Amino acid sequence: MPSSSAVVHRAEVALAVADAPARRAEQAVTTGRSRIGLEDLNPEQRRAALHDGRSLLVVAGAGSGKTRTLVSRVARLLDDGTPPERILLLTFTRRASSEMLRRVRALGLDDARRVTGGTFHAVAHATLRRQARAVGLPPGFTVLDPGDVTDLISIVRTEEGLGERGSRFPRARTIAEIGGRVSAAQEPLSEVVLERFPWCREHVDGVRTVLQGFHQRKRAMGVVDFDDLLLLWRALLQHAEAGPALAGAFDHVLVDEFQDTNAVQADIVAALHRHGASVTCVGDDAQAIYGFRGATVENIRMLPTRLPETEVITLHRNYRSTPEILASANALLRSMPDAFEKELTSVRPTGPSPQVVISDDEGDQAEAISLAVLDARERGVALKEQAVLFRTGHHADLLEVELGLRDIPFVKFGGLKFLDRAHVKDLRAVLRVLDNPGDELAWDRILRLLPGVGPGRARAAMEALRGEGPAQQDGPSGDDPLRRFLDGRVSLPASTDVEVGLLVAAWAFSAGDDGRAPEPGVQIDALRPFCARVWSALHEDAPARLSDLDQLATLAGRHGTRSAFLGALTLDPPVSTSDLAGPPHLDDDHLVLSTIHSAKGGEWKHVHVMHAVDGAIPSDMALRNRDELEEERRLFYVALTRARDELTVHVPLRFHHDGPKHHDRHSYAQPSRFLAPLTETTQRVDQTRPAEAVPRLLSARTAIDDLVTGLLDG
């Protein structure tokens, strides 16, 4: 968008707005502007929708209609004549982003679907695709997913000679976590290590060396990780020349989930503001649950200080839940040491009290949940109006089995590690080098896929790919690793001839420049012979993996170009089991299983929270300091406030401690400490069986004696 029209447009808006606010508010109420639904808003929400200043902070309690408010504000901005592409909607999570964009599109305004929006990472990615040269990246630059990051760090770690046997040098995963924290929270390495990874403090210098090497390698390969996306976007926005042009593309920036943004994201918002955009931030400090990713509630607390003349509007009226559910939520809220005062008041009629259901063990818990789900459905609550929420993906394992046995259909959000499957990584690598021939991480993976090629030959081949081998001086234009490979200038053992032939054929078919390349889905189809060949040599279940190829091809079909597909696969991978299962059937009724993190922003008539025991909620991984514990408390708060009509919290007294299932390590759990403040507001249901109700078939002594002596005699 040319900047001159942007300036003109802003001037027009300014003129139109100058004498309008009071009249508009009046009009809005008296003439009922149904187009933007102002008459459905309460006074605070309406004030937020109509706000005219440059900076607005909406502190929105759970269920207070913040999305509706944001969407109404967008409608009102469009109604004022703001071109849709000059409105930017930012969120932290993908779910919030898709929900907000969906509701904006549902406004039915013609131009609403042209509103720009997405997660911070997705918008950063789209921006960098257009500005790659300006930040020194190749146009086909690759986005590394966390698995790639760990792989690359592992390579650097080995090259640096660190992590020799017995040296107890931190694992690549740990180093990746440390580096991620440094980037996301913008904290110095030494501080991060001392405060969060104290057991690594003797290795700070080594970790620094590895991370420096890691960053150099990323640069050399033309790749970025998730954190780099934000850092580079920020750098562009803060650049003296690029910044104004880039930021000038937007008149209004609206940020949801502001409590979950990190320091870099806050800088991005501030830069957009400084260059002239009006900024609306919405959030709830009581729902801040991404501290582990470097998010800080300081962003929301300090916004009024950071941006001049910020108007603060608080939404406290809750439209979602019954008074009984809110009584529990408020009790939990009061137990938070330093939350904003934000007592939620219900506008809904009274309903049943939340229940705390105590079961003997995980199996009983799974059964109790299944029965509760079926019971609710009998009473007319469809499965898709119910959700089961848990702290970590594997907490639902037993329940998934139980639901399967009872033929209860479900979709699971979170915990799906599709991208971690080896064959998906293989396919990604094979596509990646077409866009970015310098992506050595991808090359390494491809080379090792070939039979008879291991670490040694892969390294030699990589040198040839780089053009470092002997007699490789000739450099016709476009002489890059891909060219060298296609021309057979990389010597590989004869055992790879068939595979290399299949690969070259597929690549030659796919490589077409820009417009002439076949669609991404077709490119994946073309790789089928190669994949079939290498996977059947490597995996028992090659047919299953090949059928994943079909699903990936379908997924790719939704994208116009290979790089768009690859970007989406990395930044926006399938999150639910249904994402992969082809087009959804609208009439399908299925229960929702979700991690609490993935459930944020969602709401269901009946919510079943499971594993409410100490060690799970709060997670025993998160008890190292007070901040982590408080974050777990807020997580539980998020879980409770998802419920509209009914809330059931399940407590299994005996459960497997995170660990190898076959070890059968279980422990007796205490009900979650977060339940203590809720005793007054919940109803306790004890479903444990008295010991005498379990028939004793054998005495332990008899059974063990018989087995042991039997074995010894035999």
Add this chain to the structure above:
DNA sequence: AATATCCGTATTTTT
């Protein structure tokens, strides 16, 4: 030099 096999270990949440 690559591959097969075994053992021990660690293991959240998301972009």
Add this chain to the structure above:
DNA sequence: TACGGATATT
């Protein structure tokens, strides 16, 4: 379960 690391085998 799944992955890394070490050792044994081809």
